Amino acid sequence: MGLDAMSLSQLKEFQGDIPALGNFPERILAETYEEFVSVLYKDIDAIVLNIEENPELRKNDSEDRLTIEIKSSLTHMGYSASHDTKIGGHADLIVKKKSWLWIGEAKIHSSYDYLFQGFQQLTTRYSTGSYNNCEGGMLIYIRKRNIQQIMQKWEEHLKKKDEVTELKISKCPVNPFSFYSTHHHQRTNLPFKVRHIPFNLYFFPEDSK
Secondary structure, three states, X not given: OOHHHHHHHHHHOOOOOOHHHOOHHHHHHOOOHHHHHHHHHXXXXXXXXXXXXXXXXXXXXXXXXXXXXXXXXXXXXXXXEEOOEEOOOEEOEEEEEOOEEEEEEEEEOOOHHHHHHHHHHXXXXXXXXXOOOOXXXXXXXXXXXOHHHHHHHHXXXXXXXXXXXXXXXXXXXXOOOOXXXXXXXXXXXXXXXXXXXXXEOOOOOOOOO
């Protein structure tokens, strides 16, 4: 390991204590698909928290407007990220590094069937399900009350779908509202893992003006 790599490795140990590093060492040092996705989710989580801070300014934002903001933030972090890219169709969010590919499908929550439509687009239209694209994400923009209940109902809705073969659900250790689903991808029969990522955009203040 050269001097530069040694320096990045040392910085990685301190990135949690130095906000200015912003996961940069971990991004650069990612050497496997799993490491690439792991740091990507850390960065997406930071973007989620930032977007959630001002829901009053996002009441009229479309799915595209919100997703483009995520794409722009990831690009500024150094990712190769794009919106509405042609991969089996027009995917909402594409993130690449080397030969690795992660795809996100974005939906404003209106119904659980609408979310499932997005899940099917992600898993049967856009993703390849190959070894370099075995994970993806559902970006769920929620403007309704009680995000915890909404995500629980979405999880139960997904479990009832016969189209999703050998579905397994696991909790996200970072975000209590998020969860993972894993099922066999129809194109490869390999396990395909999806992180379901909610954005809490409910805003209905009850204080008097």
